[in-house]
Amino acid sequence: MNSYTDSQPESLDELLSYFHGPKGENSELFRKMLLKIFDRHAQQRASLFPDDEPLFSPNGENKNLERAVETLLDKMEGNLPFFHPRYSAQMGKDPTIPSILGYLAFAFANPNNHAWEGGPVTTQMEMEVVETLLKMWGVPGGWGHLSSGGSLANMETLWAVRDHYGNGTVFFSEVSHYSWKRISKILLIDSFAEIPVEGNFRMNPNALEEALKKAKKPMMVVANFGSTGTGGADDLAPILELKKKYNFHLHIDAAYGGFFRSVLLDDDYQLIPHDPTGEVSLHSYQQLQLLPEADSITIDPHKQGFIQYGAGAVLYKDEALRAPLSNTAPYTYHKTDKPNIGMFALEGSRPGAMAAACWLTYRTIPPVYSGLGKLLRLSLAAANKFWELIEESSAFDNFNKPDIDIVTFYAKGKNGEEMVKNSMKVYQQLSVENPEAEFIISKFVVSPEIAGRVIPGLKLPPGENFSALRSVFMKHWNALDDFRYVRLLVNTLEESLKLQ
Ligand SMILES: Cc1ncc(COP(=O)(O)O)c(C=O)c1O
Known part of the structure; x- marks a missing residue:
């Protein structure tokens, strides 16, 4: 048994209650805990060395700070949704509520x-x-x-x-x-x-x-x-x-x-x-x-x-x-x-x-x-499901069979040049290149030598690398609701190839 654990989580539901959730499902609980931490810290300051007088009077307000915070909050709107299952480009995890609380405290x-x-x-x-x-x-x-x-x-x-x-x-x-x-x-x-x-x-x-x-x-x-x-x-x-x-x-x-x-x-x-x-x-x-x-x-x-x-x-x-x-x-x-x-x-x-x-x-x-193992198992399940759906797809092929939860894949084509061209058409729509992207995935570029070991006989224009697509399924959210977001991603990938 973990030497300092109070008790093991009982179920997946209990495990999920440690997360804010992509829709802010646990916002109420999280907010309550955040305030609790703030209140305890404020109380600690106030009660330390009780005979000391305050050094200055509270200001009550600071317009400059309020404006700066408003600007900061606007900047938050422009951030990419790294915590969301629609983001699978890089290694962006949705941190746990305990992780944020522990840090803040x-x-x-x-x-x-x-x-x-x-x-x-x-x-x-x-x-x-x-x-x-x-x-x-x-x-x-x-x-x-x-x-x-x-x-x-x-x-x-x-x-x-x-x-x-x-x-x-x-x-x-x-x-x-x-x-x-x-x-x-x-x-x-x-x-x-x-x-x-x-x-x-x-x-x-x-x-x-x-x-x-x-x-x-x-x-x-x-x-x-x-x-x-x-x-x-x-x-x-x-x-x-x-x-x-x-x-x-x-x-x-x-x-x-x-x-x-x-x-x-x-x-x-x-x-x-x-x-x-x-x-x-x-x-x-x-x-x-x-x-x-x-x-x-x-x-x-x-x-x-x-x-x-x-x-x-x-x-x-x-x-x-x-x-x-x-x-x-x-x-x-x-x-x-x-x-x-x-x-x-x-x-x-x-x-x-x-x-x-x-x-x-x-x-x-x-x-x-x-x-954690139960959550990571969901990430593996999501990657395996995506790999299976790509195997069945008439428009895409897998580039690697996942050892864990990262899958690389590419759009089909009659030769390497066309595979790269089709894959990059998808990348332009479903990546950081497109501010309106419904899903954000990444690109995986390897030398023709490595690509040739994966796809024997692959022909590429001289000096060109092979550019494939890549999804990192590190969010356990991907496996929930019968792989809702994995299925949606595959549909969206297929639709994006059809667009002119
Ligand atoms: C296998 C591996 N090693 C090392 C690193 C470097 O870690 P960091 O970015 O935390 O410095 C990474 C980052 O992605 C990684 O994937």
Whole structure:
């Protein structure tokens, strides 16, 4: 059982009550909680040091502030509906009510989790969140911390690995997140090798072995569980075999997909056997099962962990990886009998409020099947349903078979050029390109070499890339009401091709 959970959510209805909802279904409850938090904070200020006199008289009104807030509210109207199932372009999640409440409750007081003295309460919360994430990863004895996001989590790991093992070569697949190339350059890594993927967007293990053989000092391999473009899950079994032979540090970039482990966990964080009739494919189940074999992992609460942006996380197995990160300063970290998370983290100031957002979310919706897992299962179901409907469509074809909940697809055509032209006609109508778009999806552009592995014999004009379409079904809303929005999306896609 989650060590700090009051009780497991009972049903899907109860889980849904933790969300504002695309139509603001839970506005009343949310509003009540928001006011409760504000009132408690205001009361706290008023009652602190009761003998102190107020420093100034309240103004009652501030016209300038009111006007500025009105302008801000107008700007909110122009925001894209990232929380809505009609938006499936990028990784925009609908954060939970607990996530916003947790953040707000502590943003008022503004703790800083760089050191215990900066945020004594929220440091403790971060420790509990990390403990929960470690249990979800399957490495309860490990360590780690929250970060501002996945890129910084990746960078910290690469830095720690470089200085722990000594500089060498890092290997990652050609569809890995762009941060890997950048941080390899920033950290002056001896060399990096981009390993080709197969037609399923998973790293080719034979090509990895060829690259490992050529390297002077193989230092680290990065495998993806949930690559950014297609959600591809690299095949870990052969990579683990290579690890035995070449002795590298294995990092899994599960920034996007790591929370899917919650779909497989019972309330005691033990693996539930694979259900062949369920939403998790055998391949994905096997990779999730092997996640604890990695030496470190990036896993972002602000992606599939239902937290608003600003919450990444990095977890390590080996305590020794702390040493290269170790940091002191003449003006802080003096409270040595308490945890100072910033002493072992790349980033300096980190919002205690973010730890509170995660803490309240995983306390109410623990990352096990009966909690987050049930919601993530709905995302998988939505992606699988969309994939099925595209398989049946006379106008579109699937480009990838989803390992998790991202689907790429393209409009049919007699050759590659026509497929791209038809797909881009759809993109112009159903994307950020069109302010009136009924659905917002994204574009997925790959080299002709990669596209040719997916669609053998594909002909493209010389020098042209293949541009497909992409939908990220990370909102569980997509599966509700018999996949209402998935069906509507497919109809809208088909209609958009017919328009002149
Ligand atoms: C697989 C993967 N790794 C790393 C990142 C980087 O995370 P962030 O944008 O939080 O820095 C992303 C972001 O999409 C990602 O998908």
